[in-house]
Each structure stands twice: as C-alpha cells, then as structure tokens.
Amino acid sequence: LYSDKVLEHFANPHNVGEIPDADGVGEVGNAKCGDIMKMYLKIKDGIIEDAKFKTFGCGAAIATSSMATDMIKGSTIEDALKLSNQAVVEALDGLPASKIHCSVLAEQAVKAALADYYRKN
Amino acid sequence: LYSDKVLEHFANPHNVGEIPDADGVGEVGNAKCGDIMKMYLKIKDGIIEDAKFKTFGCGAAIATSSMATDMIKGSTIEDALKLSNQAVVEALDGLPASKIHCSVLAEQAVKAALADYYRKN
Numbered sequence: 001l002y003s004d005k006v007l008e009h010f011a012n013p014h015n016v017g018e019i020p021d022a023d024g025v026g027e028v029g030n031a032k033c034g035d036i037m038k039m040y041l042k043i044k045d046g047i048i049e050d051a052k053f054k055t056f057g058c059g060a061a062i063a064t065s066s067m068a069t070d071m072i073k074g075s076t077i078e079d080a081l082k083l084s085n086q087a088v089v090e091a092l093d094g095l096p097a098s099k100i101h102c103s104v105l106a107e108q109a110v111k112a113a114l115a116d117y118y119r120k121n
Numbered sequence: 122l123y124s125d126k127v128l129e130h131f132a133n134p135h136n137v138g139e140i141p142d143a144d145g146v147g148e149v150g151n152a153k154c155g156d157i158m159k160m161y162l163k164i165k166d167g168i169i170e171d172a173k174f175k176t177f178g179c180g181a182a183i184a185t186s187s188m189a190t191d192m193i194k195g196s197t198i199e200d201a202l203k204l205s206n207q208a209v210v211e212a213l214d215g216l217p218a219s220k221i222h223c224s225v226l227a228e229q230a231v232k233a234a235l236a237d238y239y240r241k242n
C-alpha cells in the first residue's frame with residue numbers, strides 16, 4: 001500500500017516541532033478529514049533556513065510534511081512557493097489515491113507560512 | 122481543540138502493535154479519509170485477554186484506538202461488541218466534530234476482529 005520512502009518518513013519524520021522565533025507561521029486545515037497542520041519557517045535573505053511542522057494528521061500527512069520540509073530547506077522563497085504536492089508525492093515514490101488529500105496539507109501549510117512571512121515584511 | 126486525554130493517548134498510545142497468534146484479526150478502512158486500521162485480539166473463554174492495533178491514521182484515530190483497546194481488554198466478547206465510538210469519545214473527554222469519523226475506525230475494527238474470531242470458531 002505504502003512505498004518504502006513513505007514508511008521511512010512516517011517512522012522517522014524529519015523537521016517535527018516548532019520554531020519559537022519563526023519568521024512565518026502557517027496553519028491550515030483539511031476539509032476532507034478535519035486534520036490540521038502548523039508550519040514554521042525561518043527565513044533569511046530570501047532563503048528558507050529552517051522549517052518545522054506539527055500535525056495531528058495521519059501517516060501520509062506526516063510523511064509528506066517531512067519530505068516537503070526537507071525539500072524547501074535551503075531553497076529560495078520563490079522555489080518553495082512553487083513546491084507542489086505532486087512533486088512531494090513523487091519524491092516519496094507515490095501515495096495511494098485515497099491519501100493524496102493529505103499531501104495537499106503540506107503544500108498549503110508551506111504557502112500559508114510564506115504568506116504570513118510576506119504579510120509581516 | 123483536543124482534550125488532555127486525547128493528547129495523552131496520542132503522545133503515548135497504548136496497545137500499539139501486532140499479536141502474531143491472534144484469535145481474531147480485523148482490518149477496516151475509512152471511506153472519509155482513506156485511513157486503514159488493523160486490530161488483533163487474543164480471546165480465551167469468551168474474554169478478551171489482549172488487544173493491539175496498527176494504523177497509519179491520524180492522531181484522533183490513534184487516541185481512540187488506544188482508549189478502545191484499553192476498554193475491551195479483560196471484558197467479555199459481548200461487552201466488546203457493545204462498545205460504541207460514542208463511549209470511546211466520551212472516555213476521551215470528547216473530540217472535535219470533524220474528527221468523529223476517526224473514532225468510528227476503532228469501533229469497526231473491534232467488531233471486524235470479533236467477526237473474524239466467530240468465523241474461525
């Protein structure tokens with residue numbers, strides 16, 4: 001059902017936690033399942049220096065957020081804004097169709113955190 | 122959003138795992154979010170001696186399964202069959218409305234495991 005990469009990121013998720021002095025914080029909810037995700041970004045000179053997330057969501061939400069935060073760390077804001085849930089799902093070698101909505105949570109949380117950053121600057 | 126008891130069971134879920142020589146095994150899926158839960162029961166003389174679960178589901182699914190397995194351990198099959206998701210949610214001091222569907226997963230998995238036990242005996 002789940003790829004090795006998904007199970008790996010579920011068992012040992014990267015970048016779980018909060019960033020107390022984050023430059024951008026985004027919180028999004030999933031209309032389909034009711035799950036919530038909070039994303040924290042540390043940004044300097046247009047580069048995402050750190051990213052952490054917290055969620056009560058399912059294993060697929062955890063795995064995609066783990067992968068998504070890995071992918072945006074060190075990237076420019078512009079590249080992070082372009083990160084799609086499809087790209088994250090591909091990097092994880094796929095997800096069952098019924099769990100694609102979970103991957104949307106990670107993408108939206110990154111965008112919400114970047115919107116928060118822009119609002120503040 | 123979540124009660125202390127829910128957060129407690131999410132952080133330290135009880136009865137997570139498999140029972141290799143289980144007398145009844147149930148696997149159910151959640152139509153709403155696509156999550157899957159597997160429930161293992163060890164039954165002797167009509168009493169549920171052990172219960173374990175595995176899920177890729179969200180924090181609410183984990184917390185309700187942790188509580189549900191606590192509640193049925195040591196009980197008769199008859200009492201376990203009567204366990205409702207409402208009773209589990211009450212024991213957890215409630216869940217947000219958007220997460221009630223997750224508690225159904227635990228109830229259905231217990232019933233599916235008991236049905237499997239009856240089928241085999």
Ligand code: FES
Nearest residue numbers: 033035057058102
């Ligand atoms: S089912 Fe809600 S995030 Fe996956």
